[in-house]
Amino acid sequence: MSSIDAQLATWREFVSAGGTLDRDDVDELESHLREQIDELEALGLRADEAFLVAVKRVGTVDALTREFAREHSGRLWKQLVLMGDGDDAGGRGSWLDAVLFAGGAALAAHVVRLIAGFPDDESMWLGRNLAFVVLPFLVAYFAHRRGLGARHWAVLAGGIAAVAVLINVYPYRAESATELLVALHLPVLLWFVVGVAYLGGEVWSRERRMDFVRFTGEWFIYYVLIALGGGVLMALTMLVLSPLGPEMPDLVAEWVLPAGIPGAVVIAAWLVESKQRVIENMAPVLTMVFTPLFAVMLAGAAIVHAVTGLAGAFDRELLAGFDALLVVVLGLVLYGMSARDPSAPPGWMDRMQLVAVVSALALDLMVFGTMVVRIGELGLTPNRVAALGLNLVLLVNLAGAAWWSTQFLSGRTTFHRLEQWQTTYLPVFAGWIAFVVLAVPPLFLFG
Amino acid sequence: MQIDKDLVAASATPLVLAILVDGDNYGYGILKRVRELSDGELEWTDGMLYPLLHRLQRQGYVSTEWRTPPEGRRRKYYAITAAGRAALAEHRRQWVTVAQAFDDAWAQSKTARSVLQGAGT
Numbered sequence: 001m002s003s004i005d006a007q008l009a010t011w012r013e014f015v016s017a018g019g020t021l022d023r024d025d026v027d028e029l030e031s032h033l034r035e036q037i038d039e040l041e042a043l044g045l046r047a048d049e050a051f052l053v054a055v056k057r058v059g060t061v062d063a064l065t066r067e068f069a070r071e072h073s074g075r076l077w078k079q080l081v082l083m084g085d086g087d088d089a090g091g092r093g094s095w096l097d098a099v100l101f102a103g104g105a106a107l108a109a110h111v112v113r114l115i116a117g118f119p120d121d122e123s124m125w126l127g128r129n130l131a132f133v134v135l136p137f138l139v140a141y142f143a144h145r146r147g148l149g150a151r152h153w154a155v156l157a158g159g160i161a162a163v164a165v166l167i168n169v170y171p172y173r174a175e176s177a178t179e180l181l182v183a184l185h186l187p188v189l190l191w192f193v194v195g196v197a198y199l200g201g202e203v204w205s206r207e208r209r210m211d212f213v214r215f216t217g218e219w220f221i222y223y224v225l226i227a228l229g230g231g232v233l234m235a236l237t238m239l240v241l242s243p244l245g246p247e248m249p250d251l252v253a254e255w256v257l258p259a260g261i262p263g264a265v266v267i268a269a270w271l272v273e274s275k276q277r278v279i280e281n282m283a284p285v286l287t288m289v290f291t292p293l294f295a296v297m298l299a300g301a302a303i304v305h306a307v308t309g310l311a312g313a314f315d316r317e318l319l320a321g322f323d324a325l326l327v328v329v330l331g332l333v334l335y336g337m338s339a340r341d342p343s344a345p346p347g348w349m350d351r352m353q354l355v356a357v358v359s360a361l362a363l364d365l366m367v368f369g370t371m372v373v374r375i376g377e378l379g380l381t382p383n384r385v386a387a388l389g390l391n392l393v394l395l396v397n398l399a400g401a402a403w404w405s406t407q408f409l410s411g412r413t414t415f416h417r418l419e420q421w422q423t424t425y426l427p428v429f430a431g432w433i434a435f436v437v438l439a440v441p442p443l444f445l446f447g
Numbered sequence: 448m449q450i451d452k453d454l455v456a457a458s459a460t461p462l463v464l465a466i467l468v469d470g471d472n473y474g475y476g477i478l479k480r481v482r483e484l485s486d487g488e489l490e491w492t493d494g495m496l497y498p499l500l501h502r503l504q505r506q507g508y509v510s511t512e513w514r515t516p517p518e519g520r521r522r523k524y525y526a527i528t529a530a531g532r533a534a535l536a537e538h539r540r541q542w543v544t545v546a547q548a549f550d551d552a553w554a555q556s557k558t559a560r561s562v563l564q565g566a567g568t
Contacts, residue, residue, distance in 0.1 A: 024523075025497065025501075027523075028474060028497060028523045029494065029497065031473075031474075031475075031520060031521060031522055031523065032474050032475050032493065032497075034520060035475040035520075036475065036493070057492070057493045058492070058493045058494040059492040059493065059494035059495060063492070063494070063495075064494040064495075067494070067495055067498045068497070068498050068501075070498065071498040071499075071501050071502050071505075072498075072501065342505055343501065343504055343505055413507065414505065414506065414507035414530075415505075416505050416506055416507065417507075
């Protein structure tokens with residue numbers, strides 16, 4: 001029996017190596033093997049023969065891992081085997097591609113900068129088109145990585161080109177508010193296009209959409225980390241080169257930043273794709289730290305405002321601030337979701353999250369109510385439409401999240417349903433953003 | 448007879464749920480029951496059962512618990528939930544409809560009958 005134990009230990013090590021199967025899975029499979037071995041031994045096989053037969057029946061480690069990975073796509077995502085069944089992972093996922101696309105984005109940024117005469121001439125034309133300088137490269141990077149066919153390439157390129165033409169032929173008036181809205185919303189709209197490329201065109205698969213949500217969160221962390229490191233590097237470079245002349249720091253900034261900022265967008269994406277494990281440990285820690293803090297802050301604020309009845313004193317500009325707050329809460333919810341084991345039972349973190357969401361909703365409803373009344377008196381402007389619409393879209397999302405989360409906590413539904421709510425809702429965000437970029441300017445006569 | 452892979456995959460979920468209706472069971476026990484029920488015709492790679500069970504758990508059709516019987520080893524038991532029963536009922540309706548369609552088609556079709564006879568001889 002001891003030789004069997006040793007063999008099983010080796011087998012355990014072997015199947016755990018990929019990281020797709022967690023401890024519990026391996027325990028379960030081992031218990032399966034032991035049952036099978038006992039039964040075969042009872043039939044007269046020797047222990048080592050029984051072991052071989054049992055292992056063979058369980059299936060090859062590769063097939064097993066792939067099958068587990070397919071079910072636990074959250075875990076799959078931690079692996080480097082994201083690329084289909086691993087056959088095309090080699091060439092397409094190489095760092096050289098990332099560097100090439102990042103270089104392309106950096107080059108494009110410089111070309112556009114020189115054409116626009118930035119920083120001497122800060123034209124609105126440049127601000128409006130900034131997203132077009134960077135994000136198409138990320139789209140192309142993913143389209144290339146996922147090995148998309150010509151039809152997908154055509155749809156993506158055509159879509160981006162159509163938006164680009166449209167927002168540039170719009171005859172904005174001077175100091176146009178809608179133009180500013182377009183500049184602010186366009187990156188988000190293009191981010192959804194990145195999503196289409198990221199999903200390899202499989203936008204209808206809700207399960208895969210969750211992968212993109214995860215990607216977005218992790219990409220953001222990586223980007224912030226790169227930006228911090230880049231900031232330190234820049235500061236030191238300027239310091240070292242400053243003896244060469246007083247204009248050196250500005251020169252460095254002028255040439256390095258326009259290349260670094262767009263380039264890092266692609267590099268961060270590449271890092272997310274290939275260096276999962278680091279982030280993997282970071283996401284749960286960040287959620288653990290910030291979810292309770294936000295829950296306490298939001299619950300406190302909601303109670304104070306409810307008691308003191310400050311709702312009337314809310315400033316008009318505050319709505320945009322509350323949009324930002326809701327976006328952060330939504331980010332926290334999605335983040336917590338991606339860092340969580342979907343099959344785990346409800347825990348205190350889920351309750352904390354619910355407290356945060358419900359408090360944010362309560363706060364937002366107070367503001368929302370006053371805003372609607374004010375707008376009734378003052379009339380609609382492009383900014384108010386954008387802020388109010390976003391607020392409504394977020395409000396509905398978080399209300400749904402709170403509802404399903406309550407159902408989940410009381411054991412009436414599964415965590416799966418919560419995920420489904422978020423992934424089904426994603427197109428609503430995309431739709432609203434597209435509306436602001438494409439339809440709001442004509443609706444307000446480009447004012 | 449070798450049953451087609453797609454057919455095995457399609458029947459796996461309702462079969463597992465149906466087995467769990469009879470009582471809580473663990474992976475190895477479920478596989479043994481599948482072999483008994485199909486007279487050994489339905490062959491699964493043993494390991495593939497577990498991802499399937501985990502999917503059913505995620506969808507809320509089964510719940511799990513590690514149990515150690517007084518004598519015997521620790522096993523992970525699966526129990527069907529109310530949602531699982533509902534899903535099984537739905538699967539059953541679909542399979543009955545399909546089976547009925549086949550019965551009718553094969554009773555009427557002369558070609559099908561001759562094909563079957565041809566195979567018999």
